[in-house]
Structure formats: C-alpha cells, structure tokens
Amino acid sequence: MAADILDLSADVVTLARELCDLPSVSGDETRLADAVEAALREHPHLEVLRDGDTVVARTHLGRARRVVVAGHLDTVPVTGNLPTRLEDGVLWGRGTVDMKAGVAVQLVLAATLTDPVHDVTWVFYDHEEVDASLSGLGRVVRHHPDWVGGDFAVLCEPTAAGLEGGCNGTLRAEVRLRGVAAHSARSWTGVNAVHAAGDVLTRLAAYRPADVEVEGLVFREGLNAVLVHGGTATNVIPDACVVTVNYRFAPSRTVEEAEAHVREVLPGYDVVVVDAAAGARPGLDDPTAQDFAAAVLEVTGGRPSAKQGWTDVARFSALGLPAVNFGPGDPLLAHTQDERCPVDQIHACLAALRGWLTGRRPEGLPLGTS
Template sequence: MLDIFSDPVDLTTALVDIPSPSHAEGPIADAVEEALRGLGDVEVLRHGNTVLARTNRGLHTRVILAGHLDTVPIADNVPHTRGTDAEGRDTLFGCGTVDMKSGLAVILHAFATLHDSPELARDLTVIAYEGEEVSSEFNGLGHVETGYPEWLAGDLAILAEPSGAVIEAGCQGSIRLRVAAHGTRAHSARSWLGVNAAHLLAPVISRIADYRPREVDIDGCLYREGLNIVRLEAGVATNTIPDEAWLFVNFRFAPDRSIDEAMDHLLEVLDLDGEEHITHEVDDAIPAAPPGLSRSAAAELVDTVGGEARAKFGWTDVARFAAMGTPALNFGPGDPGFAHKRDEQCPVHQITDVADQLRAYLTAG
C-alpha cells in the first residue's frame, strides 16, 4: 500500500518505482486511489485513471493541488537510484523524479497530513491525473473539466510542475501553423519548366527570421514571446525541383493576448495574403494563462515562499484553470531542464523545501 503519510522524499521514491508511462497509469492510479480512500473522511472520485479527493470542512478558501501520474517512456531509469549530482548534492535519479513524481509526492503528502488537521486553513482538492505527456485528447484534467467541472472550482490552483522550487506564474500560449507552398515539379536540368516550392517559401522564412519578439511584464513577471520555424520539409529527389514545401511555425505568446489576438498578429507578420501559391492551416492553438498574482490567494502563496515569482514560458495545465477564472501557479521541485532525460534527477532538498513551504501556506490563517 502506498504510504502517503511518509516523508515526501520516501514517497517520491515509491511513486517513481511504480512504472507509469502514458496510457499505462492503471497501477499507480490504483495505488493512489487506495491510499486516498484509506483516509476515510474525504470525498474521493475516480474517472478513468484520474483520481480526485477533497475536503469539505467549510473553510474560507479552497486550494486545488494537481499533478499528473504519467511519465514519458522509461529509459532504463526505473527503479530510482540515490546519489550525488554534479554539484555534490543528495539527489534522486529516475524517470519522473522531476516530471513530476516529486511534485506529486509533495501534494499527496500535504493532503494526507492536513486533511483532518486543526492547522488546515483552506479546504483542499487534490487531483492526480493521467495523460499529460501525450496528446491533449488523453489529458485527464481535460476530462475532469468536461465531466466534473465543479471539481476544478477554487480560489487558487497549484500545479506541481517542476519549477526549481520557485513559483512560475501563468504560462504562455502557443500556436503552431502549417504553411505550405505549392509549385510545379520538373527535372533540375530543366528547372525553367517547373516552379520551386522551396523558393516560394523564402519570403515567409525571411519574415519569420526578421521578427523581433516582445517582452511583456505582467504582475512583475517578464514573459518573452517567440516566433520560430520548428520543422521544415521539401524535396523529391536530388535531381528534381520540388513541387511542395512546408514548414511548421510556432508562436509562443504572452498572456496579455487571447488566441484570436495572437492569431491575428501571427498572420499579419507572415503576410500570406499576397502569396497565391501558399496555403496555411492551424495545427494546434492553446491559450495562455495570466499569472493572477494580484489575487489574494496567489499573493499569499508568493509571500509565504519569500516573495519570488517568475514567468512560465512553456504551456502547462494552469491554462485550464485560468480559463475558468481560477488563478493558477506552477510550483514544484526539480529543474525542468532534466525532464524527460535519461539522467532525470531532483535534488532532495528541493522536495523538502517545497513540502515545507506548501504546508506553511496551507496552514496560514
């Protein structure tokens, strides 16, 4: 049985040692569900391989603690090991130590030890969800949003995303556009008989390369936008003029833009209206989330951890909460630069620090 009362470091190792790559979260979901139901006096819901629990003590605010159960495919790094990192720090190694079983351990431990404690100052909802590392159609938090939206209602949501034990507020949005050029195939020895699709893309590529992204300060968090080609393909054979060329362009935009505003800006920059042989289609578009640090519940958490918060550049599930009007922050142990790597690792002190700071916040009157 998973002991969610155990020290968060020990709980991290126990979670890492339960393999749970995406689409195979059943065993870890079973273990988490059994542990939460064992608390006895909380409301528990299981939906697929997503497990939710909440207190209902009538406290003045509700805080949602969320973390995903799945990992990327294991790379000979389960079970965990423990040793020292390059800086000589006591460190856990293994798949999920960063993304995000250390964060999951912290929030499960907080829920278990505080759910019936007289020290608890805020009602709690904990969500351990499936399918975060794969296509959004499999995302368990998205399924909860559709089927049980009342479980996502709260005054603040804290996602245990790896953030180096520093609050990362909100997240940037992302649009991925497929831009394709359509030419005429010909032998390269008779190139005048064709139209080179790769050459047709050249003006678009130049506009992207010349673009100067904004830096935007929101609630004291500096967001850096970016516009980049992330994939580019063309070619038939080494002696053939290509009749098709295409690219993916990715626009990462700050939370002061809606998706529609970001799309309008992207299309204005690409300036495709006059390119009769070029078409485009949206491959993906997800909204940004504002930091929400002006909201009292979020501001109190920032104060508790020493007043430091920074912008989250990558997209996370905080955007789901922001869309419902709930401020949401990323706060968890581990350097996200080690996420998904064979040598994935998390310093032990970060797990302890986040656990202590989260408990201080949840018990603050």
C-alpha cells in the first residue's frame, strides 16, 4: 500500500476530512500515525519522536516556558458514518468531533508556527477510546516523561470551542451481594441476592449529587448504578448479584476521599473499588493559563467552565502541569451516529491557538473567522 500523504499546508477543514477518512479505530492507528509522523518530519523546526503509535513533535527555541498541546488519533468504531461529508458549513462523520478536527488544528499549527512565543510540544497519541491502561499518552508519561514535560497543557478534546478547565475524577466500584441458591419452586429455602440489590438501588436513586465549586468553576458530581449482574438460570434463586456504580467526583476530592464517600452512601455493603482516576483542578490561576483564556475570550467570547467528565488533562495535572480542554465540536455529539462539527468552530480554535502562540491577538474577531 502506498504511503498516505497529509498536506499540512492545506485548509484545516480539508485536513480534518483526510484525518477522519483514514482508518484509526482504537488499535488500528498505525496507518494514521505513520502519515502524521511523515508529515511532521518535513518540517525542520520540529524534533519528531515516536513511541508505538504516539507521535511527539517539539520545538527547541530556548523560550522561557514550554506548553504542550495534545490530541488523540483514535476513534470509536465506525458505524456507516464515513467517509466524511461537508454540508452547509458542517463536517459530518466519525471522528469529526472526537477528535480529528482538533488534531487538524494541531497539525496545521505545528507545521506553520516556526517562531512561537513559547516552546511547544505537540502530542498525537493512540488508544484513548479504550481501557486507560492502553493509553498512548499514559505510556509516554510512564516511559518518556521528559517528552511531555512543560509548564502548561492544552488538550484538544471537543468543547464546542469553549475553554473547560480541569476535569472530574471517576471511580468505579462493585457492590457485591450474596444470597443462598435454591430451586425457584422452593424459594423459601434460599436467599435471593438480586432482591438484596433493591436497597442499593433505592439508596442510589435517592442520592442527591453535589455541585462543587473549585477555583471558581462548578463541577457537577454524580453517583449512579451503571450495571447489574445476577442469576444463573430462570429456575434458580440467585446466590450472587453485583451492582456496578460509577462516581464522578469534583477534583477537590482525592480518590481516597471519593471511595470513602461511596462507602458512606452504602454502609455495611461489600464495596470493592475496581477502577479509579483522580480529577484535575482547573489551574486557571497560572499566568500562562490566564493568557490562553484571554486569547480564547477574544476569539469566541466564551469564559471558562468546568469539564464535566474525565479527560487526559488529569495525566498532565499529575505531572504538575495546569491543563485545560479546548477543541472544536460539541462533546454531546461524540460517539454518536450523527457525529458532526461546525466548520466555524474549527476555524475559531485555530485562530485562538494561533493568536496565543504567536502573541498576535485578533481584535474583535467573530466566531468562525480564521
């Protein structure tokens, strides 16, 4: 197969379409990573590094501060929504929101900004849409932390061209219930573990999640049952049932505090934490973050809000980098059959990032102007 060629001097929307139309479902990113690496190596102002299907490109200009701008290459599975199509100023197709439009913005700027006011590390990583243990960014953080070191990070996750600071933490736990198996014709001889789940579900249904203000941004928490498993046959009283709960908690809580809260809501039950990740505080008091927020405000008129979910900004926060989410596309459309991204948001993100990294701010630039 001939090598795929990406033209980084092309219009950003054209490039976004090319990125979407190349295969890149999680686990199948190699072809796209090859194309991204080859395109970046054409630009001598960049040092290009690679680990697996993660590509890193960075400047070495001796600037006082280094910023990291990151995005993932993979998508969830395609469901008949490729190739892309452009209709009435909207780009349709898998990956347009999550997050090839943002990656296109990164690539255009990586290629064209030869003299930014900060040194820049551009990160394009694999395996974001699957188990966190497979994350290309996580792998680089473990094996090459110096590749992604810096003073501030922007993750180009979809935010509808708004700036979203930090992110919630997430915890997944299993509430394990036990009973006694019996023939269903003689149910009184057993103890039904599925019925025991009723009290757990009632407690969760009655739970009132908190809105927590952290550094001026309000994070919405949530504690919900997401899976229920129990029973072995239609004529057997089940002797085991597992209710899986997911707690989304404000970044002011540690993982340990989040676990303690879940146990407080479900006292006396066998609660086993099976996965957890800390959130990230907004970090908008950082001077570089404030400068970036001002650049976004000048282009879009939008003010920072909280990221209601977990993103890889938490990985940067763990490294000591304040980090924000900023990218084109409505996150509510990510992974949907009708995934689509307005072109004006792509241009707005390009303009804001370019203005910030060059120090040349557009005056009164309306949303959608590049």
